[in-house]
Amino acid sequence: MEYEYIKRIINGEIELYGYFLDTYGNRVYALVQRIINNREDAEDLTQEVFIKAFESLRSYRGECQFSTWLYRIACNLTTTVVRKKARQEPPIPVDDMRLDEIDSDIFDEQFSSEPDDEHQELLDDLQLAISWLSEEERGLITLFYYEEKSVNECAYILRQSENNIKVQLYRARKKLSLYLYRIKHGNEPQS
Template sequence: MNQTNDQYYITKIVAGDSNAFAVLVDRYKDLVFTLALRMLKNREEAEEVAQDTFIKVFQSLVKFKGDSKFSTWIYRITYNGCLDRLKKYKQQYNVVPIDDFTERQIVDLDNALEALEEQEQRQEILECLHLLPYEDRFLLTLYYYEEQSLEEVSKIVGLTANNVKVKLFRSRKKLAAILKERLEPEIIEHYAREDR
């Protein structure tokens, strides 16, 4: 998805070709839905936010100046929509203490993860990701899964790149705490089976 290609369709839509909007929706619908689902942890809510996002994008497309990538702009709209929805329902999320974790424990966790098969590891990480507070889930998703740069993530969430870097570090530590808690019993069981 390149910015020039997006701009071509944006220009057509602004000029009155509403059919061209279907191309942008098709291009970004999965990303928008995935981000909303990771933040809200509810399929129906995520679908509603995704739909609202595209309505807002269509209505505001004339305001898009191209200062940032179109994907960054649409992620920002999705993010704000999710925040509004969360504030509306005042949902509570798990709080994971991170003070007790050191860099060494994160390295140990990374080594422990290598003991799992790749598919199991990915599934376990995704399940644990859903246990994080919505902001942490969203940041980790954008940076690691959607491979957005620090600058792009900072534009989406409205923070400085340094602030995002600190939040990503803390989010990784929270994820590591959850993974450690869930994986240790599994690894112990794995080695116990091997000893028999």
């Protein structure tokens, strides 16, 4: 049905585009909010995403879900716009070499919590840690963990190879556990 709508929009029935705004508006808005730390810009960016999607509607051939195609535009536009602006850097930058040295078990250790209070605290810390990731990493973990997109779909949306996505996911998880360790202990774990 959606592809049919798109064909009709291309043929001049522009008012039908409202259907896509109503259906996907909030989903794209949520994705943009999760990628950027500034919520005020999110609505403007969402509007830009839909305008850009309208302009390139002819290039959509129905090879994937329309939402996936929209996410591809949203991720690309959001990271480009954020890159142009001054980016918020993590307080303590992570050295890639250091990241490789850290034992993978640290990940499970950082994510373990038992009582409810600790669970809430862990969620707060995790949210802070996510905000320290780069926009690209936030986009990737949002697509993979929240939107439950496959590695293949993430690769399509972020215009990267599947192997690259797997590596980036692994590194993002390690970074998160490192950030959580820093938040909890105030220093870095021993490798």
